[in-house]
Amino acid sequence: xxxxxxxVIQVLLLVLLAPLASGVTRKVRAKMHTRQxxxxxxxxxxxxxxxxxxxxxxxxxxxxxxxxxxIFLGTMVIIAAxxxxxxxxxxxxxxxxxxxxxxxxxxxxxxxxxxxxxxAGSYTAVGGVRELLLGVLVExxxxxxxxxxxxxxxxxxxxVMADSVASLAAYPPVAVVVAGVAFACACYVEMGKLPFxxxxxxxxxxxxxxxxxxxxxxxxLKLGMSVKQLVVASLxxxxxxxxxxxxxxxxxxxAAGLVLFVAKLAFVMLAAAxxxxxxxxVRYQYLGRYTWFVFGLAALSFVFLVIGI
Amino acid sequence: xxxxxxxxLGLSAAGAVLSLLLMRAPAAAKAAACTLGMxxxxxxxxxxxxxxxxxxxxxxxxxxxxFADLTVLFNPLAxxxxxxxxxxxxxxxxxxxxxxxxxxxxxxxxxxxFMNLFVASMMMVILCDNAFWFLVFFELMSLTSYMLVIVxxxxxxxxxxxLYLVMAHIGFLMIAVSFFLMASACGSLEFAAFRATxxxxxxxxxxxxxxxxxxGAKAGIVPFHSWLPQAHPAAPSNVSALMSGGMIxxxxxxxxxxxxxxxxxxxxxxxxxxxxxxxxxxxxxxxxVYALGEHDLKSLLAYHSVENIGIILLGVGTGIVGxxxxxxxxxxxxxxxxxxxxxxxxxxxxxxxLGAGSVLHATGTRNMETLxxxxxxxxxxxxxxxxxxxxxxxxxPLNGFVSEWFTYQALIGAAMAGGIGMRMVFAFAVVxxxxxxxxxxxxxxxxxxxxxxxxxxxxxxxxxxxxxASMRLGMAALTATCAALGLGxxxxxxxxxxxxxxxLAAPAMPAAAGTALVSLETVSVTSPLLIAVLLAxxxxxxxxxxxxxxxxxxLKVDPEPWACGYAPDVHMETLASTVAAGVRxxxxxxxxxxxxxxxxxxxxxxxxxxxxxxGACGQGTAPAAxxxxxxxxxxxxxxxxxxxxxxxxxxxxxxxxxxxxxxVYIVGALVFFLALIILVR
Numbered sequence: 001x002x003x004x005x006x007x008v009i010q011v012l013l014l015v016l017l018a019p020l021a022s023g024v025t026r027k028v029r030a031k032m033h034t035r036q037x038x039x040x041x042x043x044x045x046x047x048x049x050x051x052x053x054x055x056x057x058x059x060x061x062x063x064x065x066x067x068x069x070x071i072f073l074g075t076m077v078i079i080a081a082x083x084x085x086x087x088x089x090x091x092x093x094x095x096x097x098x099x100x101x102x103x104x105x106x107x108x109x110x111x112x113x114x115x116x117x118x119x120a121g122s123y124t125a126v127g128g129v130r131e132l133l134l135g136v137l138v139e140x141x142x143x144x145x146x147x148x149x150x151x152x153x154x155x156x157x158x159x160v161m162a163d164s165v166a167s168l169a170a171y172p173p174v175a176v177v178v179a180g181v182a183f184a185c186a187c188y189v190e191m192g193k194l195p196f197x198x199x200x201x202x203x204x205x206x207x208x209x210x211x212x213x214x215x216x217x218x219x220x221l222k223l224g225m226s227v228k229q230l231v232v233a234s235l236x237x238x239x240x241x242x243x244x245x246x247x248x249x250x251x252x253x254x255a256a257g258l259v260l261f262v263a264k265l266a267f268v269m270l271a272a273a274x275x276x277x278x279x280x281x282v283r284y285q286y287l288g289r290y291t292w293f294v295f296g297l298a299a300l301s302f303v304f305l306v307i308g309i
Numbered sequence: 310x311x312x313x314x315x316x317x318l319g320l321s322a323a324g325a326v327l328s329l330l331l332m333r334a335p336a337a338a339k340a341a342a343c344t345l346g347m348x349x350x351x352x353x354x355x356x357x358x359x360x361x362x363x364x365x366x367x368x369x370x371x372x373x374x375x376f377a378d379l380t381v382l383f384n385p386l387a388x389x390x391x392x393x394x395x396x397x398x399x400x401x402x403x404x405x406x407x408x409x410x411x412x413x414x415x416x417x418x419x420x421x422x423f424m425n426l427f428v429a430s431m432m433m434v435i436l437c438d439n440a441f442w443f444l445v446f447f448e449l450m451s452l453t454s455y456m457l458v459i460v461x462x463x464x465x466x467x468x469x470x471x472l473y474l475v476m477a478h479i480g481f482l483m484i485a486v487s488f489f490l491m492a493s494a495c496g497s498l499e500f501a502a503f504r505a506t507x508x509x510x511x512x513x514x515x516x517x518x519x520x521x522x523x524x525g526a527k528a529g530i531v532p533f534h535s536w537l538p539q540a541h542p543a544a545p546s547n548v549s550a551l552m553s554g555g556m557i558x559x560x561x562x563x564x565x566x567x568x569x570x571x572x573x574x575x576x577x578x579x580x581x582x583x584x585x586x587x588x589x590x591x592x593x594x595x596x597x598v599y600a601l602g603e604h605d606l607k608s609l610l611a612y613h614s615v616e617n618i619g620i621i622l623l624g625v626g627t628g629i630v631g632x633x634x635x636x637x638x639x640x641x642x643x644x645x646x647x648x649x650x651x652x653x654x655x656x657x658x659x660x661x662x663l664g665a666g667s668v669l670h671a672t673g674t675r676n677m678e679t680l681x682x683x684x685x686x687x688x689x690x691x692x693x694x695x696x697x698x699x700x701x702x703x704x705x706p707l708n709g710f711v712s713e714w715f716t717y718q719a720l721i722g723a724a725m726a727g728g729i730g731m732r733m734v735f736a737f738a739v740v741x742x743x744x745x746x747x748x749x750x751x752x753x754x755x756x757x758x759x760x761x762x763x764x765x766x767x768x769x770x771x772x773x774x775x776x777x778a779s780m781r782l783g784m785a786a787l788t789a790t791c792a793a794l795g796l797g798x799x800x801x802x803x804x805x806x807x808x809x810x811x812x813l814a815a816p817a818m819p820a821a822a823g824t825a826l827v828s829l830e831t832v833s834v835t836s837p838l839l840i841a842v843l844l845a846x847x848x849x850x851x852x853x854x855x856x857x858x859x860x861x862x863x864l865k866v867d868p869e870p871w872a873c874g875y876a877p878d879v880h881m882e883t884l885a886s887t888v889a890a891g892v893r894x895x896x897x898x899x900x901x902x903x904x905x906x907x908x909x910x911x912x913x914x915x916x917x918x919x920x921x922x923x924g925a926c927g928q929g930t931a932p933a934a935x936x937x938x939x940x941x942x943x944x945x946x947x948x949x950x951x952x953x954x955x956x957x958x959x960x961x962x963x964x965x966x967x968x969x970x971x972x973v974y975i976v977g978a979l980v981f982f983l984a985l986i987i988l989v990r
Contacts, residue, residue: 135751151725
C-alpha cells in the first residue's frame, strides 16, 4: 500500500512541478540575457489558457494526431510511477526495469513523429524525423552506460541499482563515475536542450511537430514535454545520485527523501538551464559529432569496468 | 499427432494435384488449393501444438530408397516450428482466397500447386531425421519457393529468383558437406547415429561452421542476405509472408538442430556461440540500416527480416555460450529469447507482408513515394499495419518487446557471468541491439507514416479501397496473435522455456511468475500486461479529459496544414527519401559495406550463370547464345542479365506445364546424393 502511495506522490510531484521547472528555466535564460523575463508561473497560465481555447485540427490529420497527446503524457506518467525517486526501491518493481523504461520512452517518440507525418505538412514532418534521428544517436550511449551500471550492480532493476550506488557497493567505482558523467550527457541530449534542440523556440524545426496542434491538445502535449524533461532528469538522479533517498519506507524517511529529491532535481534542472544558455546552436548535421563524444565517454566507462578500476 | 501430420501432408498433396488438374479453370483451382491448403494447415497446427507438450516421438516410415529410411523426429522444437508455419500458412491461404484473384491470368493452378508443395516440404524438412531425406526436402523447399518467386514472370522476378536459387544452392552445398563430414565419421546417414557419436572437436567445429553458414544463407544472415530484398518482394505477398515469416526460420531451426541435437555429445564450444552472437549483431544493425534506405514497401520488410534473424541469433548464440560454459540459466534464457523472437517475428512479419499485399492489391504499387493517405481509405489495413509496426519496433506491451526484453537480459547476464573477452563481445551485442531498436522505430515511422498518413500523392492512392473480407480477416488474426503473445507473455513464456529445456536436455528455467516476466540472474522483472492496463487507464483518462475540454470549448477542422505561409502543395510532403537522407547523413559508411557485399553476390551469381549457360550451349538448347569468344568481350553485367533471361525462361516453362525438366532436376539431385553416399561408404 505504501509503495502505491509513493508511486502516486511521484507522479503528482513530477506532473505538477513540470510547468514550474519550465518557468524557472525561462527565467534563468531571461536573467542570463539581462532581461526581466516572465513570471516563473507563466507556464501554468499558458496551459490554463490553452485548455480553454477552441481546438483547430488540420484537415489531413486523423486518429494518430488525435491520440498522440494523451499517449505522450500518459506514458510519461507511467514511467514516473516506476522510478526509485524518493525511496531507494522501485515503488512498482514491475515498471522499474531499465530496458522497460527505455523502450516505454520509444512509444511517445514513435507517436510524436508519426503525428508529425500525419498532418501532411512538410515543416512538421522534418521536425518529427529529426526527433527520431536524435533518438538513434543517443540511444546506444544511454543503453551502454546503463549496462555498465547493471554489470557493476548485478541487476538491471533501477531500484537495485539505486540501492547499490547509494550504499557505495557498486564496483568498480571509477567506471560508475565515468558512466554517470556519460549518462548525464546522454540525458541532457534526451531532454532536448541546446545545442540539440530548443524546446520552446518557435523558429526551430524540432518544435515543428507542435505547429499543427492547438487548444487542449497542445496544452496536454506541452505539459507532456515538460514532464518528459523532468522524467529524464529524474532517471539520472534516481540511479546516479540516489544519496538521501529513503532506504526503508518509513513516513519520516520518505518525507526526507522527498525533500532531498526535489532539491537534487532542482539542482540538475538549474545546471541544465545554465549550460543550455552558455552554449551555441549548432547545425543539425553536426550533432553526430557531439553524440559520438557522449558514446565515447560511455565506451570509456565500459573499458574501466572491464579492467576493474 | 503423427496421424494428423500425415493427414496434413496428404491434404497438401491433394491440393497440389487438384490445383494443377484444374489449371484451365482458375477460380476452381484457386478454391481447391486454398481450401485444401487451409485444411492441411489446420491439421498440422493441431499436430504441432500437440507435439509441443509431448515427449519426442521417433518413427520410421520406411520409404522408397533402400539406403535411407524416411525417419521422422517429432519433438517440442519441431512442434513449435510446425505450429508457427501452420499459423502462417493458414492465414496465407485465407488471404489468398481473395488475393489470388489477381493471378488468374498468371497461372494460378501452378501457383496453388507449388505453394501447397512448398508448405508440405517445409513440414518435412522440420520433421526429417535422416540426412538424405532432410537434404531432398530442403532442396524441394528451395525449388518450390523459387517457382513462387518467379510467378510474376517479369525481368525483376527472374533476377531476384535467380539470385535466390544461387544463394540457396550455396547454402545447400555447405549443409550437405557438413552432413557428409558427420556421416563419414559415424558411417550412417541417420541423425540418430550422428547424435550418438562424439565427434572429434575439430571435425565438430568444421561441421558446425559449415552448417551455420549454410543454414545462415537460407536464414538471410549478412553477408548472405542480398537475395532477401530481391526475392521476397517478387513473390505474391502472402507467399512473401510465408517465406519471410516461415521459411527463413528453418535456417535458424537448422542451426539449432545441428548445434544442440546432432553435435550434442561433442559438446558445444564457446567459439560457436561467439560466432553466432557476432554475426547476429552485425546482421541486425546492417539489416535495419539498409531497410531505411528502401522505398519499396516489400523490400523494406525483407531487409527487416535480416535484422530480426540477427536478433534471433543473438538469443540463440547466447544460449550456445551458456550451454558451452555449463551456465544453465544463461543457456535456457538465451535460447528461450531466441525461440520467442522466432515466433514473434513470424507473426508480425507475416502481418506486415499481408498489409503490404493489401496496399498492393488496393493501389497496384509498392512504391511508398507515390502512396500516402491510405489510412482514411483502408482503415482496417492501417490499424493492422500500425499494430505490426509497433510490435516489430519492440514497443511495450506488444510481443516484440517481450522477446527483446529477454534478449537484453540474456546478453547482460552473459556479460555479467563472463570474463573480459565475453564482456567485450556482449557489450558489442547490446549496443548493436540498442542501435537496431532505435533505427527500427525510425524505419517503421517512415513505413507507416509515408504510406498511410498525410495526403494521397497519386491517383492510384486516391482511388484505393478497403480489401475484401478474407484478406482483412487474415490480417486481423495475426494482429490478435501479436497482441496475445505480448499481453499473455507470462503464460507463453513457460511454454517457450519448456521447449528450450527440451532442446538443451536440461530442467526448464523459471522465467515467469504470476503476470510478471522474471530474469533471475539480472534480478529484474517486467510485466507487459500491467503496462497495457496502466496505458489503457492513464491514456484513456487523459483522452477523456481532453475530449471534455474540446466539447466545452469547440473543435474546428482546418483543411490545409500550415506551410510557413505558402500554399500547401502535395510536393511539399515528407517522403521516404527524406527520412533515408537523414539516416544516410549519420550512417554513410555502413551503406558502403552493402556495395561490396552486393557486387560480390552478383559476381558469384555471374559465375554460376556462365556455368549454366555453358551447359545449355553444350546441349544446343540455347540457339541465340553467343560464342565463347564473343561472350568474353560482353561486359559482365550484360552477360549476367542475358543468362538470367535465358535461365528464367527455361524455368518458367514449368509454369506452362513442362514437368520433364523438373523431373530431370530431381533425378539429377538423386544421382548426386547416391554418388556421394557411395564415396562415404
